[in-house]
Amino acid sequence: MQLLKDFLNGLWNENPIFRMVIGICSALAVTTAAKNGIAMGMALTFVLTCSSILVSILRNVIPSTVRIPCYIIVIATFTTVVDLFMKAYFPALYEVMGIFIPLIVVNCIVLARAEAFASKVGVARATADALGMGLGYTWAITLISMIREIMGSGTLFGYPVMGEGFTHWVIAILPPGAFIVMGILVGIMNMITRKTAKDTQCH
Amino acid sequence: MAKELFFIIIGSVFVNNFVFSRFLGQCPFLGVSSKTETAVGMGMATTFVLTMTAVAAYFIQNYILVPYGLADFLQIVSFILVIASLVQLVEMVILKISPALYNAFGIYLPLITTNCIVMGVALLIPQYNYNLIKSVTLGLGAGLGFTLALALMSGIREEMEFHDVPEALKGPAIVFITAGLLSMIFLGFSGLVPLG
Numbered sequence: 001m002q003l004l005k006d007f008l009n010g011l012w013n014e015n016p017i018f019r020m021v022i023g024i025c026s027a028l029a030v031t032t033a034a035k036n037g038i039a040m041g042m043a044l045t046f047v048l049t050c051s052s053i054l055v056s057i058l059r060n061v062i063p064s065t066v067r068i069p070c071y072i073i074v075i076a077t078f079t080t081v082v083d084l085f086m087k088a089y090f091p092a093l094y095e096v097m098g099i100f101i102p103l104i105v106v107n108c109i110v111l112a113r114a115e116a117f118a119s120k121v122g123v124a125r126a127t128a129d130a131l132g133m134g135l136g137y138t139w140a141i142t143l144i145s146m147i148r149e150i151m152g153s154g155t156l157f158g159y160p161v162m163g164e165g166f167t168h169w170v171i172a173i174l175p176p177g178a179f180i181v182m183g184i185l186v187g188i189m190n191m192i193t194r195k196t197a198k199d200t201q202c203h
Numbered sequence: 204m205a206k207e208l209f210f211i212i213i214g215s216v217f218v219n220n221f222v223f224s225r226f227l228g229q230c231p232f233l234g235v236s237s238k239t240e241t242a243v244g245m246g247m248a249t250t251f252v253l254t255m256t257a258v259a260a261y262f263i264q265n266y267i268l269v270p271y272g273l274a275d276f277l278q279i280v281s282f283i284l285v286i287a288s289l290v291q292l293v294e295m296v297i298l299k300i301s302p303a304l305y306n307a308f309g310i311y312l313p314l315i316t317t318n319c320i321v322m323g324v325a326l327l328i329p330q331y332n333y334n335l336i337k338s339v340t341l342g343l344g345a346g347l348g349f350t351l352a353l354a355l356m357s358g359i360r361e362e363m364e365f366h367d368v369p370e371a372l373k374g375p376a377i378v379f380i381t382a383g384l385l386s387m388i389f390l391g392f393s394g395l396v397p398l399g
Contacts, residue, residue: 021375022230025319029226069287076280084276099326102279106319108230175224176387183372183379191371 003128010132016109017140018189023109026100027141028178034157037145039093041138043086043101045131047078048110052118052130059119071114072105079105109133147181148172208340210396215344218395221320222352223386227345228320232353232382233375235311242357243350248311250346252290253324257342259285260325261335274329282325290316320349355385 014020017027026044030036051074055062062070083101086094094101104110113133118126149155152173154162171177221227228249235245263281268274273281294312298305315321324345328338359381368377 021233024233025226025229028229069284072283072287073280076283080276080279083279099323099330102326103227103319103322105279105283106317106322108317111317171387174390175226176383176390178226179379179383179386183376183381183383186374186379187369187372187376190374190376194371 003124006125006128007132010129010134010136011139012136014133015136015140015189016133017137017144018186019193021186022112023107023137024182026103026107027137027144028175028182030097030100031141031145031148031178032152032173033096033149034142034146036093036096037142038138039086039090040097040100041134041141043082044104044107044109044137045134046082047075047104048113048134048137049127049130050078050081051075051110052113052126053123055114055118056121056123056126062119067119068111068115071111071119075110075114076105109137144178144181144185147185148177152177204336208337211337211340212344212347214396215341216348216351217389217392220348220352220389221323221345222349223382223389225323227323228318228349231314231318232349232356233378236353236356236378237360239354239357239361241311242353244307245311245314246346246350246353249315249318249320249349250343252286252293252312252315253321253342253346253349254339255289255293255342256286256321256325257328257338258335259289260328261333261338264329278326278329282322286321286325287316320345352385356382359385 010016012019016022017024023044026040030040051071054074055071058070058074079102082104086097086101113130117129121129146156149157150161151169152171154160154166154168169177172181215221219225222229222232231245231249236242260282263285264274264278268278268281290312294305297312324342328341331337331341333341356378360378363377363381372380
């Protein structure tokens with residue numbers, strides 16, 4: 001039960017992108033096409049899960065005074081693994097993502113979960129939390145990238161969906177589009193949360 | 204040479220502003236942009252660290268990682284360690300030399316380690332194959348661009364305090380939309396300097 005709660009927490013209540021608004025550099029930069037969003041989400045989920053598990057296993061060994069450097073080394077190691085893996089097997093995607101795959105190392109989500117959660121609980125809970133946060137991040141940036149791809153290129157995962165006469169909103173795949181789509185989505189999420197909060201108050 | 208350096212500065216401050224078009228350093232951009240004074244302080248501290256990081260990244264890449272064939276798999280680990288210890292060193296040096304400056308910068312310095320603009324510049328230098336002077340210029344330009352973005356945003360946010368923002372958009376949402384409009388303005392600079 002506790003595990004399920006930890007897992008679901010990241011999907012909605014503390015969704016890193018829409019609720020906590022952390023780790024958004026990559027969410028804005030790579031979301032020009034839906035498949036980039038999924039790839040970035042999977043890369044981050046891998047790093048987050050592996051480093052949360054390792055930090056949780058080592059939580060009684062790492063002295064508290066040097067814990068941040070230790071976490072950073074752990075995270076940097078797994079980031080290197082993803083970086084080399086993507087470079088070897090998905091060179092085209094790696095080219096599009098540019099420096100944002102290596103930049104997972106300074107993504108606030110990973111360090112924040114290591115510091116605030118994984119270093120305090122057992123391996124099972126840390127894994128559930130990391131998977132939830134990772135999937136929460138993945139669905140959030142996939143949603144952003146789907147909206148931007150449909151508006152900006154008229155396609156979804158590369159397949160045309162908007163018909164022949166559709167005028168591309170080029171602004172959506174340019175930098176300003178990222179900020180504006182993100183702002184509107186965060187606003188919508190706020191609205192939904194407030195509505196459900198009000199409903200539970202009434203009943 | 205001077206012309207190239209000028210292009211790098213203009214390029215990283217206006218044309219490809221690190222915040223508005225490369226999306227680096229978003230966390231502090233949202234976090235500390237509510238007051239102009241703190242925003243400028245953060246910007247200056249970051250510029251300082253960025254310039255020093257550019258020098259460090261250049262030397263590590265060209266004199267340690269490449270000669271010993273480690274660039275593929277130790278680049279991320281070594282850069283992040285160097286940045287973390289550099290920030291710590293800068294903090295200690297400033298505390299010793301000028302306590303007044305430390306009081307102004309102090310609280311922002313630890314935050315800079317996880318600011319992706321620093322790591323971003325460190326990773327861009329080997330990619331662009333810049334020499335030492337160009338690397339330093341890129342670091343400085345990135346810092347100035349970041350400071351400019353923070354200063355603009357904080358000015359607008361201070362003004363926004365007195366305006367009626369829709370309830371659901373309060374907080375980060377309206378900041379994103381404002382940043383989108385600012386980013387659109389910065390698009391107007393594209394084509395100002397030749398690429399490369």
